[in-house]
Amino acid sequence: MKNLFSKKNLIWLGLLIVFFFLVQFLIDIRVITPYYRTIVYWVGIFIILGVSLNIIIGITGQLSLGHAGFMSIGAYSAAIVMQNMPDMTGLLLGMLIGGLVSILVSFVVAIPTLRLKGDYLAIATLGVGEIIRIVILNLEITNGASGISNIKNLISWPLLFVFVVLAVVLSANFKNSAIGRACISIKEDEIASEAMGIHTTKYKVIAFIFGAVLASVAGSLYATTYYVVKPETFGIATSINILIIVVFGGMGSLTGSVIATGFIGIINMFLQSFAEVRLITYALVLIVVMIFRPQGLLGSKEFGLDKILGFKPPFSKKLRKEKST
Amino acid sequence: MSYLTVEHLTKNFGGLSAVSNVSISVNEGELVGLIGPNGAGKTTLFNVLTGVYKPTQGKVILNKDGKSIELSKLPPYKITHQGVARTFQNIRLFKDLTVLDNVKIAMNQQAKYGLFGALTRLGKFYASEADIEQRAHEFLKKVNLDDLAYDLAKNLPYGKQRQLEIARAMATGAKLLFLDEPAAGMNPQETHALTEFIAKIRKEMDLTIVLIEHDMSLVMNICERIFVLDYGKLIASGTADEVKNNRKVIEAYLGEEE
Ligand SMILES: Nc1ncnc2c1ncn2[C@@H]1O[C@H](COP(=O)(O)OP(=O)(O)O)[C@@H](O)[C@H]1O
Ligand SMILES: [Mg+2]
Numbered sequence: 001m002k003n004l005f006s007k008k009n010l011i012w013l014g015l016l017i018v019f020f021f022l023v024q025f026l027i028d029i030r031v032i033t034p035y036y037r038t039i040v041y042w043v044g045i046f047i048i049l050g051v052s053l054n055i056i057i058g059i060t061g062q063l064s065l066g067h068a069g070f071m072s073i074g075a076y077s078a079a080i081v082m083q084n085m086p087d088m089t090g091l092l093l094g095m096l097i098g099g100l101v102s103i104l105v106s107f108v109v110a111i112p113t114l115r116l117k118g119d120y121l122a123i124a125t126l127g128v129g130e131i132i133r134i135v136i137l138n139l140e141i142t143n144g145a146s147g148i149s150n151i152k153n154l155i156s157w158p159l160l161f162v163f164v165v166l167a168v169v170l171s172a173n174f175k176n177s178a179i180g181r182a183c184i185s186i187k188e189d190e191i192a193s194e195a196m197g198i199h200t201t202k203y204k205v206i207a208f209i210f211g212a213v214l215a216s217v218a219g220s221l222y223a224t225t226y227y228v229v230k231p232e233t234f235g236i237a238t239s240i241n242i243l244i245i246v247v248f249g250g251m252g253s254l255t256g257s258v259i260a261t262g263f264i265g266i267i268n269m270f271l272q273s274f275a276e277v278r279l280i281t282y283a284l285v286l287i288v289v290m291i292f293r294p295q296g297l298l299g300s301k302e303f304g305l306d307k308i309l310g311f312k313p314p315f316s317k318k319l320r321k322e323k324s325t
Numbered sequence: 326m327s328y329l330t331v332e333h334l335t336k337n338f339g340g341l342s343a344v345s346n347v348s349i350s351v352n353e354g355e356l357v358g359l360i361g362p363n364g365a366g367k368t369t370l371f372n373v374l375t376g377v378y379k380p381t382q383g384k385v386i387l388n389k390d391g392k393s394i395e396l397s398k399l400p401p402y403k404i405t406h407q408g409v410a411r412t413f414q415n416i417r418l419f420k421d422l423t424v425l426d427n428v429k430i431a432m433n434q435q436a437k438y439g440l441f442g443a444l445t446r447l448g449k450f451y452a453s454e455a456d457i458e459q460r461a462h463e464f465l466k467k468v469n470l471d472d473l474a475y476d477l478a479k480n481l482p483y484g485k486q487r488q489l490e491i492a493r494a495m496a497t498g499a500k501l502l503f504l505d506e507p508a509a510g511m512n513p514q515e516t517h518a519l520t521e522f523i524a525k526i527r528k529e530m531d532l533t534i535v536l537i538e539h540d541m542s543l544v545m546n547i548c549e550r551i552f553v554l555d556y557g558k559l560i561a562s563g564t565a566d567e568v569k570n571n572r573k574v575i576e577a578y579l580g581e582e583e
Contacts, residue, residue: 003451170444177443177450178429178436178457185430188419195375195417196431197405197497206440300421 008305020161027157036269037157041225043265044160045218048167050245050257052214057243058252058300059175060207061187062114063122066129067242070106070212072136072234074098074219079148079229080141086152095220099213105132106212110205129239137231147230155225163221167214171254174210183207184252248289250296255303260296326388328353328533329374329501334383334397336366336373343369345557346383351501356527356534358548360541360568362577366557367537368414371503375411376401387501406434410499412490414506414537420479424470424489427478428461431496435460461496468492468526484515488522495530504536508543520547541578545569553577 003009023040026032032040053067077098082090113124136142174180182203185193194200223229245264249256267285271278289297327350336344343366351357359367372378374385376399385397387407396404410431419427437453465471470492473481478489487507494502507523508516520543527534538544544551545565553561553568555577561568568574 004446173444173446177454178433178438179440179443181426181430182433184422184426185419188421189417191377192413192417192419193430194401195377195405195411195413196493197402197410197434198430199402 011305016165020158023161024157038225039265039269040157041155041160041221042268043261044164045221045225046242046245046265047164047258047261048214048218048221049242050249050261051168051171051254052211052218053242054246054249054252054254054257055171055174055183055207055214056211057246058250058257059180059187060183060204061190062204062208063118064125064208064211065122065236065239065243066125066127066132067211067215068234068236068238069129069132070102070215071219071222071238072132072229072231073102073105074216075223075229075234076136076142076148076219077101077216078220078223079151082152082224083148088154090152091154091220091224094223095217098216098220102212102216103209106209107205110208111201114201114204114208126236126239129234129236133231133234136234142231145231147228147233149228151223151227151229153224153227155221160221163217167217168254168258171214174207175254179203179206187252244286246296248286248296250298250300252300253296253298253302256296256298256301259298259303263297326386326393327351328355328388329535330386330388331374332384332386334370334373334385335381336369336378337381342557344373344380344554347554347557347559348383349552349559349562351533351535353533354531355550356523356536356548358544358551359535359537359554360539360544360551361554362580363539365554365577367554368505369557370554371411371505371537373397374503375409376404405497405499408498408500409503410494410497410501411503412487412494412505412507414509416486416490418478418486418490418493421477423475423477424465424481425458425461425474427489427493428464428496429457431493432457432461432464432498434498464492464496467529468495468522484511484518487511487515487519491523491526495526495532500531501533502535504534506537506539508538516543523547541569 023032027037049067049071053064056062056064074095078091078094081094081097084090085093109128113121113128116124137145142148182193182198185196185198186200186203190200245257245260248264249258249260267282271281274281329351331347331349334344334347335342347370359370361367369378373380374396376396380397384395387394387396387409389407394407396407396409399407419430435457437449442448442450462471462474465474468488470485470489473485478486481489491502491504491507508519511519523534523536524547526532536544536548548565551562551565551568552559553571553574555573560573560577561571
């Protein structure tokens, strides 16, 4: 248990607490106005989406273009449950149901599609996202094209913060484990990975399901934040937006996705008042970034405390040697 | 029964018979060579032995602890779990990862926690991770690569990359190694270092090794027994001297423009 309360973890915890209260304070004194708050919520929800897609694409190397589909499962689950239970219990229950449905759907989908590679996989997952959307469009319980509105708005900074931190920490734990290493080895070289005794199909499926569940949780938060869910919200455009976060932040860098989402949120905010040029400017910024940093903001590296505070990896003899000489 | 038995193995690609009715056996602890001109089917044979391809006909049997396991029915990762690992003709390291991580991935089976432990870090997570890290370092020390533990695999000199690939295969816990042209592209010095390395690890870790070499000299030096493939067929087998003086072998190699 010693390691769970390591110096590094405690410093992270401290920073998070400070950050939480700082933002809460800024909200209380209205420096962060209700308008800015909507941007904070957007950023939080898309951090969960970006990080979870990064597990699938950046860590495991499986190009998936259907992420918004899993987001919609969570969104509709929360919306439907909250029709009858417009309170926190309803939201959490909807989230739970959405998560379970996502596990089921992603599992069924993963087995055949993850056999495909590259472009084929991308097209198959694009199809999956569309199928989910069309099913929702035609179901009665989801209210077809008009969707569900008047969902109780329960979002708040503390609620958002808890789920974003949870999602990012779980994703980081996923990455920094034997399971994460297995996934990374698949991305690096699937044939070599299999030859090293890694059951590649199993790990691809695990990564896919893990990402889908987190997307679903983000969807539930989305439903209660925007109090309307419609099938069109969860189309290809949204999947691509999430993909942009992953590419922009750097494939395989979870902290990169977090920073990229914040960045994109701020760009969107500044461009809000120039609706006509917004999409063009947005695209231009992305193109410029991709020209100068094709590997994304952080590449595959993580923003961490190790370098800043001079922590050493636990068994790093070589680094120690270099420092002493 | 021998440690590894290959019975009437055939692998066809469409009309081409890359491996054709090959039967060989390898005893525990042996170091055997597999030679033959380019395109003879050596790599294809390895690919069948390690599960990358299913054989068109025939089977591969491993005798381990008194049990016989039909490898040709298993997927590659399960073959590895049976203590059989390989290297590739074109190096296939996880090149953007460190030397240490390459080895840790090979040791993945040793992790004593599942998804829940990984996500929550409860239970055996920290103990198991520290254990794997320590074993990986110990292992790297044994193969003289520990001073490179934190270097990216792709930044290693060519000879060291080959060496790491062999080390990584061993780190899976393998007792039977298939090495596909481990000396390809090496200068004489590197080849010499590699030869010593193979001899050393074999003794220290009780390995059985099957080694492909296109170039005869390395194989002639260190292998106890040699199999010769030509056009998918086993045309000779025996000691270096026997094989060297075999008429069919001489013809196969003379027939090759080099
Ligand atoms: N996946 C494949 N599909 C079709 N033909 C193949 C495949 N792999 C190998 N071959 C063919 O099988 C023959 C043997 O190749 P290979 O086993 O690589 O030879 P070696 O390793 O002895 O040089 C060659 O003619 C090669 O073109
Ligand atoms: Mg070959």
